[in-house]
Amino acid sequence: MKRSMKPKISGKNLYKIFGNDPSMALSLLSSGKSKDQIYETTGQAVGVHDVTFTVVEGEIFVVMGLSGSGKSTLVRMINGLIKPSAGEILIDGMDVANCSEEDLRNIRREKVAMVFQHFALFPHKTVAENVAFGLKIRGVKQAERRERAQAALEQVGLGARADSYPDELSGGMQQRVGLARGLASEPEILLMDEPFSALDPLIRSDMQQELLELQRSLRKTIVFITHDLNEALTLGNTIAIMRNGAIVQTGSAEEIVGSPADDYVSAFTRDIDRSLVFKADSIARAPGTIDIGSNDLSSAIARMEQVGADAVHVLDGDRLAGVITYQAANAAFRDGMTLESVVSHDFPTASPQARLFDLYPLAGAGLPIALTDETGRLTGVVRPQDVFRQLAGERE
Known part of the structure; x- marks a missing residue:
């Protein structure tokens, strides 16, 4: 099945300055000053620097970068947790950077769910209650909450553990509960911020394959954040590599490995097993x-x-x-x-x-x-x- 080429999320000329006078930092950036020079001069940090991207409907868009590259800031701008200092970010044509609080709440309620690295499960609640917690906050009735939580747990292979407690589950199972919690709200978009990085390597690999299997049937639009290039190459239909707040290359796994944009990307891809990246x-x-x-x-x-x-x-x-x-x-x-x-x-x-x-x-x-x-x-x-x-x- 071919993916749609309809844009679902897009960012244009996005900047994020952490500090009390973003306009000054933006002016210095436009004059050619570096991220480090701006911090030394103003004490302000450039989190995201002139980022433009498009995520098409139904794809897994992976943002890959080392710590401090700006990837987590970028994903939090998508659902309005962090407001850009400049630029626009559109979901289905609505600019979440400049929309009303009511419109932003509706986008979060109806379109977007987030899955974090840390499971953040309530130890005193059952698995089903954890999955249904967001629905409870939204005022969904108990019977419907349970039905939707059970359906989400079935999707991630934990239907039989609905009445278990988090401490009775392995780390991989707990992360699947976190994923089910995101799915229970039936979002169009899943934002996943390094969701598997705390897992053991074998469990992490299993979770990557489970996500791919799940995506084949659900066809969600997924923005996936990682610092691991192998994970990016495994999951991403499109991969954006960030450095110092900017995107240095965007492309498929084959494009990233086969034609690295610069020495930075080339250094990342040098030891990649090409036999697992390129297709016939x-x-x-x-x-x-x-x-x-x-x-x-x-x-x-x-x-x-x-x-x-x-x-x-x-x-x-x-x-x-x-x-x-x-x-x-x-x-x-x-x-x-x-x-x-x-x-x-x-x-x-x-x-x-x-x-x-x-x-x-x-x-x-x-x-x-x-x-x-x-x-x-x-x-x-x-x-x-x-x-x-x-x-x-x-x-x-």
Whole structure:
């Protein structure tokens, strides 16, 4: 399923100055002074510096940066917890930086929920009561609160633990309760501020996969904050990398790792396992094919020479029938054999969304890997040498 390209959240020329005279700091920024120079001169801190971004409906937009980069300030501006010093931030076209208090309350009540790093569960309340707490504050009746809390717990796999208490749950389970609490209000947008960073690595990895599974069915718009690049690459449809309050690069995981914008991003991505980032369609080529019903060995050899390939795939109408290599075709041609007799039906195939990690063993066969869609139709090919070139970080 393709994601919508409709903007859900957007920020334009956002600034946040922490101090008693933001206008002075903004003036110094416009004159080219650095964040450190402004702090030394005025004692004011630049939290966010001229940030512009767009989050499309239904995507996971990950904001990644080290401590002090401005990422948590940015996410708190989205739901109005922090007011920008300058700029606008729109949710469905409404500027939450400059709207009325009533409009802001309605946005928080109807559109946005936040999941924090620390679980902040009430130890004396049951899991279901914790999940339903926000609904209780909003005046939702008890029966409906319980129903919606139970539904949210089912979504995160904790339906059977509704009447347990927080101290009876593991850390991962407690974080799932926090996620269920956000889901219970049925928001359109989830803001997640380093929600998994306090978890053990294995539990953290499990939670990342559970969030991805949940997103496949719920299709929420998620803004996810993290300081961990691997987590960003795992979760993000789009990733924004922040440094010193500014966004230094925005793109997909493949764009961030494959074409880092500067030395700062390059240093982050240097040790990333490229086989887990790049997908087959990122290095796919248009398939060179012949039709078994209208070609012979001579035309098959000519086709391979035309496209500069050691092998081409053979089609039987719309059906992928096999592959033939240049070496086998020439040998068969000399021996007077037919095209059908040398077509190999044992050849590697993969999904266009397969990771290079999954293609690596297939590339060992030396044959082009056929990329096929859900119906089995050939959409592209990946040459073994392109797999190895991408893993090595080489450009053709």
